[in-house]
Amino acid sequence: MLETRIAKELAYISQAGLARRITELYFVNPAQAQDRTGKTYLVLASNNYLGFTHAPEVIEAASQAALKFGTGSSGSRLTTGGTFIASELEKRLADFKHSESALVFNTGYMTNLGVLYGLLQTGDVVFSDELNHASIIDGCRISRCKVVVYKHNDMADLQRLLETEIVTGQRFIVTDGVFSMDGDIADLPSLAVLKKQFNAFLIVDDAHGVGVIGNDGSGTASHYGLTDVIDLQVGTLSKALAAEGGYVAGKKILIDYLINRSRPFIFSTALAPATLAAANAALLLLQTQASKYLDSLRANSRLMRRLLLEGGLNVVEGITPIIPVVIGEAGLTMQFADRLKSKGILVSGIRPPTVPRGESRLRITVTAAHCEEQLRQAAQIITALWQELKHGEKKEG
Numbered sequence: 001m002l003e004t005r006i007a008k009e010l011a012y013i014s015q016a017g018l019a020r021r022i023t024e025l026y027f028v029n030p031a032q033a034q035d036r037t038g039k040t041y042l043v044l045a046s047n048n049y050l051g052f053t054h055a056p057e058v059i060e061a062a063s064q065a066a067l068k069f070g071t072g073s074s075g076s077r078l079t080t081g082g083t084f085i086a087s088e089l090e091k092r093l094a095d096f097k098h099s100e101s102a103l104v105f106n107t108g109y110m111t112n113l114g115v116l117y118g119l120l121q122t123g124d125v126v127f128s129d130e131l132n133h134a135s136i137i138d139g140c141r142i143s144r145c146k147v148v149v150y151k152h153n154d155m156a157d158l159q160r161l162l163e164t165e166i167v168t169g170q171r172f173i174v175t176d177g178v179f180s181m182d183g184d185i186a187d188l189p190s191l192a193v194l195k196k197q198f199n200a201f202l203i204v205d206d207a208h209g210v211g212v213i214g215n216d217g218s219g220t221a222s223h224y225g226l227t228d229v230i231d232l233q234v235g236t237l238s239k240a241l242a243a244e245g246g247y248v249a250g251k252k253i254l255i256d257y258l259i260n261r262s263r264p265f266i267f268s269t270a271l272a273p274a275t276l277a278a279a280n281a282a283l284l285l286l287q288t289q290a291s292k293y294l295d296s297l298r299a300n301s302r303l304m305r306r307l308l309l310e311g312g313l314n315v316v317e318g319i320t321p322i323i324p325v326v327i328g329e330a331g332l333t334m335q336f337a338d339r340l341k342s343k344g345i346l347v348s349g350i351r352p353p354t355v356p357r358g359e360s361r362l363r364i365t366v367t368a369a370h371c372e373e374q375l376r377q378a379a380q381i382i383t384a385l386w387q388e389l390k391h392g393e394k395k396e397g
């Protein structure tokens with residue numbers, strides 16, 4: 001019986017200490033959230049890198065759009081839901097990404113499904129980094145073409161696979177720009193060389209790259225100063241851009257094709273006007289005041305990385321605001337995260353299958369909206385608790 005099967009599976013998940021629970025919080029500002037009881041937490045776990053969710057310009061744009069145009073879009077972009085706010089946002093995104101054209105989807109997840117499902121065909125082979133986001137993995141799965149997974153950011157491995165794999169159709173390479181769990185950056189210069197050598201089509205997902213890396217905050221291409229290398233740049237409106245939705249930017253012919261062939265785009269109701277207006281205002285803010293926000297984000301990232309290192313934690317090196325702290329065992333990692341929560345600090349505990357066994361970690365993120373005092377206090381609590389947990393571990397053998 002189905003329910004027996006499900007109950008068994010749930011019991012297994014629970015016994016393995018892997019049960020997932022939905023949290024209930026609301027943000028009082030980009031750095032702090034409250035639960036139902038009114039307890040306030042310092043959040044070091046959000047993707048709201050620039051704090052734009054609470055920027056007055058963004059809130060004003062969203063409110064005005066809802067007042068003027070209503071709450072829902074009432075149809076798909078191809079029927080009655082095609083507001084001009086979406087087109088305006090797409091123009092801005094294309095410009096920001098130095099591309100001819102852009103297309104908005106309803107989530108970043110759907111964008112990857114829509115792009116990969118829409119573009120890839122039987123006979124094509126897609127080469128995918130082993131640490132790519134789940135939406136890329138799922139997009140590859142439903143694409144009907146062969147998927148070849150290469151070792152994380154390992155260009156020698158990718159080259160070997162590109163050489164040995166027999167391909168009758170098109171070669172695709174797909175990668176995260178900034179990897180969501182490790183916070184490291186794809187090796188775009190090497191990807192550019194391999195792409196040319198093997199005539200491959202390159203897709204980069206900058207969900208954690210936009211608003212984070214590059215002088216103008218536009219992501220991986222800008223970070224390396226390689227604007228013409230990536231064929232399609234995927235991204236989300238839900239992280240630094242403080243709204244909901246995803247997008248893809250590239251040549252107009254590709255975008256025109258996706259409008260006609262991408263089912264997740266065609267068969268879903270368009271985003272609400274307020275959501276689109278929020279993303280548009282957030283992007284405008286990033287375009288006009290990039291250095292102000294990026295400077296504080298980067299200063300906060302550097303400070304937090306340094307404080308945690310000085311506190312003896314095993315921080316994975318990097319430059320992004322995604323700061324992985326490797327703890328090792330899954331139980332200890334979750335205990336660490338739970339204890340921090342009781343002390344008023346929210347960080348994510350990441351365990352298998354998201355990361356390999358023995359590499360469970362805290363994933364700490366900072367934003368431009370944290371102040372130095374908050375970070376110093378948090379680092380102190382985290383390092384003190386780590387000393388306690390580490391010694392507790394030893395005693396128990």
Ligand SMILES: *Cc1c(COP(=O)(O)O)cnc(C)c1O
Nearest residue numbers: 107108109133180205207236238
């Ligand atoms: C978060 C994320 C997505 C999904 O974006 P949503 O808008 O949250 O659906 C896709 N790709 C990567 C790399 C991400 O980190």
